[in-house]
Amino acid sequence: MRFDLAIVGGGSAGALLAARLSEDPTRQVVLIEAGGEPTDPDILNPQMWPAIQHRDYDWDYRTTPQPGLAGRALSWARGRGLGGSSMLHALGHFRGCREDFATWEQATGDPRWSWEGLMPAFLAIEDHSYGGDGIHGKGGPMPVWLPGEEVSPLARAFIEAGAGLGLKRLNGHNTGAMIGVTPNSLMIRNGKRVTTAEAWLTPAVRARTNLTLLTGTLVTRLILAGSRITALETSAGRIEADQILLSAGALESPALLMRSGIGPEAVLAAAGIPCQLAVPELGRNLMDHLLGAGNLYTAKRPVAPSRLQHSESMAYMRAEGFTANGQPEIVVGCGVAPITSEMFDAPAQGTAYSLLFGVTHPTSRGEIRVTGPSPGDPLVIEPRYLSTGNDRRLFRAALKAAREIGARPELDPWRDHEILPGPVYTDADLDAFIAQAAITHHHPSGTCRMGRDAGAVTTPDLRLNGTDNLAVVDASVLPALTAGPIHAAVLAIAETFARGIAGAG
Numbered sequence: 001m002r003f004d005l006a007i008v009g010g011g012s013a014g015a016l017l018a019a020r021l022s023e024d025p026t027r028q029v030v031l032i033e034a035g036g037e038p039t040d041p042d043i044l045n046p047q048m049w050p051a052i053q054h055r056d057y058d059w060d061y062r063t064t065p066q067p068g069l070a071g072r073a074l075s076w077a078r079g080r081g082l083g084g085s086s087m088l089h090a091l092g093h094f095r096g097c098r099e100d101f102a103t104w105e106q107a108t109g110d111p112r113w114s115w116e117g118l119m120p121a122f123l124a125i126e127d128h129s130y131g132g133d134g135i136h137g138k139g140g141p142m143p144v145w146l147p148g149e150e151v152s153p154l155a156r157a158f159i160e161a162g163a164g165l166g167l168k169r170l171n172g173h174n175t176g177a178m179i180g181v182t183p184n185s186l187m188i189r190n191g192k193r194v195t196t197a198e199a200w201l202t203p204a205v206r207a208r209t210n211l212t213l214l215t216g217t218l219v220t221r222l223i224l225a226g227s228r229i230t231a232l233e234t235s236a237g238r239i240e241a242d243q244i245l246l247s248a249g250a251l252e253s254p255a256l257l258m259r260s261g262i263g264p265e266a267v268l269a270a271a272g273i274p275c276q277l278a279v280p281e282l283g284r285n286l287m288d289h290l291l292g293a294g295n296l297y298t299a300k301r302p303v304a305p306s307r308l309q310h311s312e313s314m315a316y317m318r319a320e321g322f323t324a325n326g327q328p329e330i331v332v333g334c335g336v337a338p339i340t341s342e343m344f345d346a347p348a349q350g351t352a353y354s355l356l357f358g359v360t361h362p363t364s365r366g367e368i369r370v371t372g373p374s375p376g377d378p379l380v381i382e383p384r385y386l387s388t389g390n391d392r393r394l395f396r397a398a399l400k401a402a403r404e405i406g407a408r409p410e411l412d413p414w415r416d417h418e419i420l421p422g423p424v425y426t427d428a429d430l431d432a433f434i435a436q437a438a439i440t441h442h443h444p445s446g447t448c449r450m451g452r453d454a455g456a457v458t459t460p461d462l463r464l465n466g467t468d469n470l471a472v473v474d475a476s477v478l479p480a481l482t483a484g485p486i487h488a489a490v491l492a493i494a495e496t497f498a499r500g501i502a503g504a505g
Helices: 012-021 098-108 113-124 152-162 196-200 248-257 265-270 389-406 429-439 487-502
Strands: 002-007 029-032 126-128 141-143 181-182 211-214 219-225 228-234 237-246 283-288 290-299 312-318 328-336 350-357 365-369 379-382 415-420 436-441 470-472
Touching: 002 283, 012 029, 012 196, 012 487, 029 237, 098 113, 098 181, 113 126, 113 152, 141 196, 152 181, 152 328, 152 389, 211 248, 219 248, 237 248, 248 365, 248 379, 248 415, 265 365, 290 328, 290 389, 350 389, 389 415, 389 429, 429 436
Parallel strands: 002 029, 002 237, 029 211, 126 141, 237 470
Antiparallel strands: 181 312, 219 228, 228 237, 283 365, 290 350, 290 415, 290 436, 312 328, 328 350, 365 379
């Protein structure tokens, strides 16, 4: 089979790219996805997050034991099927703050990755509750809903508590300024989750004669000749394409490259893979957000189940205080449920609630490595969580901020007493509790980071360094984390890239 363009991975970036780049009827496009069509009705139910993890449409990765997390290994949910991790994530749409993208522009020297440069893409993506106001998109494929009366009374009290400490009241997290407190903006329409496959791979798009969807098809190797990818070996046979877009995610994109002989020479040699193209930093710079789960409270009165997805409000702030401005450093979230790590016994639903807490821009960096040439050979996922003093210091500050919010009079009608962490106050004791309480926020990224420096894996236009016809378009290219969930930024990257090919905007 031969195509003009092959997209590997039908997740958040891949689904958008397939829809946008097949708009040109003269371009033959194939989208190759290892999983299938999502059929589980629980995917559409926001209240089922995160209970639908570990099912057959979850790659269900696991990290190595982490010294910074008391020796624990974490499960990493990653979507397997059309829509990718948008089937599994917490439905939040947070663009990031203006300063986050200034960091991207500095890393790449390319203004298209600035806040202003990405704005046309954000506007094109969204169908926002406030759409048409010049800041939020209107009529785009992805609904972005800022809930009102549906917000839990507990979350409303949390918002009032944050405001009582001096946090600004925001109308969502998508205006470029994130310091403050607000209900979370969610990818929900008519009470149901909207995946990227539903948003972009509509019946009309699927009917295009120039778009081929290959589901249940695993790409096992890229064939490199000189600086060009000449073919893809897949479970359905050999596929040839003039241009390859790798959108398999922050784990599988670098893993596929390594299995194809592209990557750090020492890693490839240890896995028994001949090196075809040395890319020393491939698989490194692995980033993720953690959340402490949690600052747990027994409730004075029954806590009704969330009508949304349990984590209803996030408050972003500087570590030095609730009234400081700038780029956020820490975050506290309201969980309308007793959310804890596996290290603690959670009380019964309806009897308790959690305040989640975390660091917005951790400096800990990890890596992934392949252990052999086959997709069946396991990945080594080594995040190196909480390996820097900066991250441990800011995590302590985040927990202290959560406790300060949790003790506010606005939450008096809800709070009976604090269960976790309990009488824990010294830095050493706080660190020990955080190591047991922290869980992934499910934002793996950075393993094919874009940049203008010699060590960057991808160029500012997302081409893999050392190749002519292979680009990486997914979360792996992030040079630095955004302050909150990364999904909206990944969509904006894909839309911006598509516009560059299509000549739009």
